[in-house]
Amino acid sequence: MSTSHASPRPLSSIGRLILALILPAMLAACDTQSAEKAPRPDRPVLVATVHFERLSPERSFVASIRPRIESDLxxxxxxxxxxxxxxxxxxxxxxxxxxxxDDTDLRLQVDQAEAEQRAATTALAQAAADERRGAELIKKGWSTDATYDRQKAAAEEARGRLTHAQRALELARNNLSYxxxxxxxxxxxxxxxxxxxxxxxxxxxxxxxxRLDAKEAVVAIPEALVERARSGTATVTLWSNADKRYTAQLRELAPAADPATRTYLARFSLPDAGEEVALGMTATLTLAEPGEERVARLPLSALFDQGQGPALWSVDEKTGALALKPVTVKAYDSRDVLVTGGVEEGERVVALGVQKLDPKDHVKTVQALTF
Missing domain, CATH: 2.40.50.100 (RNA polymerase II/Efflux pump adaptor protein, barrel-sandwich hybrid domain)
Structure with a gap:
C-alpha cells in the first residue's frame, strides 16, 4: 500500500505581501538593538588649557644687584x-x-706734644708753689697785694698752658692713629x-x-610705568637662578628723568637676599599691578550657555569624561572670554563644538591650546 504525501501549498500573493512588509521591520529592530548595545566611539575634541594670569600683563626690566651702602674711605x-x-x-x-x-712725622709730633706737656706741668708746679707762698706771706703782712696778684695770674697762665699741652698731645696721638x-x-x-x-x-x-647686610636691585624705569613702580608689586629673579623669586620693595626713585634715556633710576631693596645674591649680578625685575584680579583667557567658542548661565565643558584627561561647570565671567573680548572662577589652573576645557556635547559622551583630545 503506498503512502502519498501532500506537497506544500505555495504562498498566496497576500501572504507574500505581508512577509515583505514584516521582514524589513524585524531586521530594523534587530539593528536598533545592536546599535544600542554597541558603545559609542570617543569623539575627538579641541581643548584649551586654563591658565590664570593678571588682567594687566607684568612688565620686566633688566636690573643689577648693588649694595645699599658703599663708602669711599x-x-x-x-x-x-x-x-x-x-x-x-x-x-x-x-x-x-x-x-x-708712613708715621715718622706723626710720631715726632707726638714726642713734641709730650715734651710740651712735661714743660707745662713743671711750669704749673712752680707757679702753684709761688701762689701758695704768696698767699701765706700776704696773710702775715710780709707781701703786697700786687705781688700776690702777679703770682695768681702766673699760676692761672700755667694751668692754661698745661691744658693746651694736654689737648695738643691728644690731637697728636689721634693723628698718629689716623x-x-x-x-x-x-x-x-x-x-x-x-x-x-x-x-x-x-x-x-x-x-x-x-656693606653686605643690605642689597638692592637698581633698574631704569620708563616714565609710563613710574606709578606702577610706586604702588605695584615687585619681584626679582637672578639670571643665574631664574627659579627663585625675591620680594623687592621700592626704596628710592629718582626725582628727575635721565636726559638721554628718559628713564627714572629706581632702587629696590631685597630684604630676603642671602649670600647667593652677589654684588654685580644681573637680575630681572618684574612689576605687577597691586592686588589685581587674576583671570583665565579662553576662546568664546568654549562658552556653553542655554539660559542657565555660562559654563564650560571640563575634560577628564584619564577617562575622557565630560563635566559641565558653571563659571564666573569677568568680561568679553572680540574673540575671548575672561573667566575668574569655576575652573582650576591647568584644567582642560572643550574649545569647539560645545553645543553638540552630551554629559554621557566620552571624548579624546586631539589638540591643546594654551591661553
Whole structure:
C-alpha cells in the first residue's frame, strides 16, 4: 500500500505581501538593538588649557644687584702711603686695617706734644708753689697785694698752658692713629684708589667698601610705568637662578628723568637676599599691578550657555569624561572670554563644538591650546 504525501501549498500573493512588509521591520529592530548595545566611539575634541594670569600683563626690566651702602674711605691726615693691606674682592671686618701711612712725622709730633706737656706741668708746679707762698706771706703782712696778684695770674697762665699741652698731645696721638685706615663696618672691598708710595691728602678717597647686610636691585624705569613702580608689586629673579623669586620693595626713585634715556633710576631693596645674591649680578625685575584680579583667557567658542548661565565643558584627561561647570565671567573680548572662577589652573576645557556635547559622551583630545 503506498503512502502519498501532500506537497506544500505555495504562498498566496497576500501572504507574500505581508512577509515583505514584516521582514524589513524585524531586521530594523534587530539593528536598533545592536546599535544600542554597541558603545559609542570617543569623539575627538579641541581643548584649551586654563591658565590664570593678571588682567594687566607684568612688565620686566633688566636690573643689577648693588649694595645699599658703599663708602669711599680715606685717611684723615696727609702722608705717604706705606702699605695697602687689602685687595679688591676681599671681605673685611669692622675695625680691620686697610692701609697705613708712613708715621715718622706723626710720631715726632707726638714726642713734641709730650715734651710740651712735661714743660707745662713743671711750669704749673712752680707757679702753684709761688701762689701758695704768696698767699701765706700776704696773710702775715710780709707781701703786697700786687705781688700776690702777679703770682695768681702766673699760676692761672700755667694751668692754661698745661691744658693746651694736654689737648695738643691728644690731637697728636689721634693723628698718629689716623695713619692707619680701618674699616668702619663689615663689608667687601670693591675698589682701591691708592698704591704704596703715593702721597695722599686728608679726605682723599683711598678704598671703597660695600656693606653686605643690605642689597638692592637698581633698574631704569620708563616714565609710563613710574606709578606702577610706586604702588605695584615687585619681584626679582637672578639670571643665574631664574627659579627663585625675591620680594623687592621700592626704596628710592629718582626725582628727575635721565636726559638721554628718559628713564627714572629706581632702587629696590631685597630684604630676603642671602649670600647667593652677589654684588654685580644681573637680575630681572618684574612689576605687577597691586592686588589685581587674576583671570583665565579662553576662546568664546568654549562658552556653553542655554539660559542657565555660562559654563564650560571640563575634560577628564584619564577617562575622557565630560563635566559641565558653571563659571564666573569677568568680561568679553572680540574673540575671548575672561573667566575668574569655576575652573582650576591647568584644567582642560572643550574649545569647539560645545553645543553638540552630551554629559554621557566620552571624548579624546586631539589638540591643546594654551591661553
Amino acid at each position: 680715606g685717611f684723615r691726615v696727609s702722608g705717604k702711603v706705606a702699605r695697602r693691606l687689602v685687595d679688591v674682592g676681599e671681605r673685611v671686618g669692622a675695625g680691620q686695617p686697610l692701609a697705613a701711612l 695713619a692707619t685706615l680701618a674699616a668702619d663696618t663689615a663689608g667687601v672691598v670693591t675698589a682701591t684708589m691708592i698704591e704704596p708710595g703715593q702721597v695722599v691728602a686728608p679726605g682723599q678717597a683711598a678704598i671703597r667698601v660695600a
